[in-house]
Structure formats: C-alpha cells, structure tokens
Amino acid sequence: MNFKRIQGASADGLETHPFARNCPWGTHTNDIDPSTKAHDHLDALEWLREFSDGYFDHVLFDPPFSQNQAERYEAGHVNIYTSPGYVKGCTNEIFRILKPGGTMLKLGYNSSRPNGFEISKGWVVNFGGNRNDVIMTILVKSQMVLEDF
Numbered sequence: 001m002n003f004k005r006i007q008g009a010s011a012d013g014l015e016t017h018p019f020a021r022n023c024p025w026g027t028h029t030n031d032i033d034p035s036t037k038a039h040d041h042l043d044a045l046e047w048l049r050e051f052s053d054g055y056f057d058h059v060l061f062d063p064p065f066s067q068n069q070a071e072r073y074e075a076g077h078v079n080i081y082t083s084p085g086y087v088k089g090c091t092n093e094i095f096r097i098l099k100p101g102g103t104m105l106k107l108g109y110n111s112s113r114p115n116g117f118e119i120s121k122g123w124v125v126n127f128g129g130n131r132n133d134v135i136m137t138i139l140v141k142s143q144m145v146l147e148d149f
Contacts, residue, residue: 013057016097018044018090025060045086048093055097061090062107088114095141104139111135116143
C-alpha cells in the first residue's frame with residue numbers, strides 16, 4: 001500500500017501498520033504472528049499503547065475483519081470485530097498516536113467513522129469472483145485535544 005498513490009493522502013512522515021502480516025508498508029510494522037516479516041510481534045492494541053501521543057503521521061488499519069482472515073493467523077488471533085471493545089480500543093489508540101491532521105487508511109466491511117475523525121475519501125474495492133468487496137476510507141484526525149497544542 002502506498003499513500004502517494006492515493007489522492008488525498010500524503011506519504012511523508014512516520015507510518016505504522018499494526019496488523020502488517022508481510023506487508024512492507026510503514027516505518028513501524030507489527031503483527032501478532034511471529035512468522036511474518038513485521039518488525040514487532042505483539043497484540044496490536046498493546047503495541048499501539050507503546051507509542052507517545054502524536055507520534056505518527058499515518059496509520060494503515062487493515063485488521064483481520066473476517067473469520068477466514070483470522071483463521072490464517074497461526075498464533076490463533078480471532079476476528080477482532082467479534083471481540084467486544086477491541087476495535088474501539090485500537091481506534092482510540094490510533095487517534096491518540098496520530099498527529100493533528102494525521103490520516104488513517106481503514107479497510108473493512110464498513111465505513112464507520114471513529115470519534116475525532118472525518119472521512120476524507122472512500123472507495124469500494126472489488127476483488128472479483130466470490131470474494132467480498134472491501135470498503136477503504138481515508139480518515140483525517142480532525143478533533144484536537146488540549147495536549148495537541
């Protein structure tokens with residue numbers, strides 16, 4: 001994934017991908033599965049909590065959002081959307097670690113907008129055949145907190 005190829009997002013600055021698997025995108029990558037090429041191998045929520053406020057310019061949020069994807073994880077990770085509070089915890093941490101005006105590229109089966117973010121752009125990506133379409137949105141951190149000043 002390359003932010004430079006996506007109109008409305010820039011690729012300058014620090015980038016993170018908390019569910020990277022073998023995706024090379026990002027200056028900081030993580031995946032719970034130790035057999036992947038990610039830099040770190042922790043639970044994504046715990047990993048996001050390790051960064052300071054306003055550290056990143058961009059986040060790619062592409063978690064396993066179907067049971068089929070979750071089953072591919074050898075470490076036994078579950079579909080995070082079926083774990084109460086997990087997605088909200090991740091998006092709260094992403095909001096915290098993004099700089100004001102920072103962007104989150106979110107992929108999934110919905111276009112829900114976490115608090116503090118505005119949708120900048122959105123697409124429906126068709127993979128063909130019997131695979132489900134994926135909704136891809138660029139969200140911008142629009143709400144600032146006192147610590148951002």
